[in-house]
Amino acid sequence: MRQKQAMEHTSLVVLHLLSVADMYGYEMIAALEKRCDSTFTMKEGTLYPILRGLENSGAVTAYRQVSPAGRERKYYHLTERGRKQLAEETRQWRAYEGAINAVLSMG
Amino acid sequence: MRQKQAMEHTSLVVLHLLSVADMYGYEMIAALEKRCDSTFTMKEGTLYPILRGLENSGAVTAYRQVSPAGRERKYYHLTERGRKQLAEETRQWRAYEGAINAVLSMG
């Protein structure tokens, strides 16, 4: 049975995070966990393939940087193309949300 | 490529429709199309397996009835168990919606 916690709109969320600041994978997972009060948790097995896809499609670029602590991190940066994709996915989310709520308000 | 119109929360929507009135499959598709202004369209290949699952799990019961026009229709009726499932799925939808919007309001 698939988890009910399923993320479903992963790329939208990832793109939005990167519109705020460049981030690395592990950081995104922590940021999400905090921001949505553990309503869902993005799993690494979900995130990293998504990031690779976004990189391949040109929505993000990546660069490696060593933290003060000495660990290497892979930062992702949103491109102009990525911003357009974010705008489009946000629009689609609003439409989807509105449609579900329209149905739920029936009766 | 999977459609962007994906329904994702099919059972929630179906359960809610049936909380308003007993309905048959074809009718649900038309009702949804109308209610959410064609934002998404539930496909038959999606709906009928869902209905079968809900029936198997006891969330709905089904009965056949012949319309005035003479065509046979399979009506679905929401059970008490189905109402509980609807309440739970609605709660989860609200949480999910809130969490996504919390992330989108960052920055």
Place this chain on the structure above:
DNA sequence: ATAATATACCTCGAAATACAAGGCTTGTCA
């Protein structure tokens, strides 16, 4: 010094979901 834990990245395979594309039957209308 050594063990354990946290940070940080990644991959593979299984399970779930939705849809396209069909099929079947009966009724209506030209």
Place this chain on the structure above:
DNA sequence: TGACAAGCCTTGTATTTCGAGGTATATTAT
């Protein structure tokens, strides 16, 4: 008669997510 709408259904495929691993380095506890 033929075409189309109503109405139900199934199979195969593509996609998505996640569980469960693996690897490596730095910190902390023992």
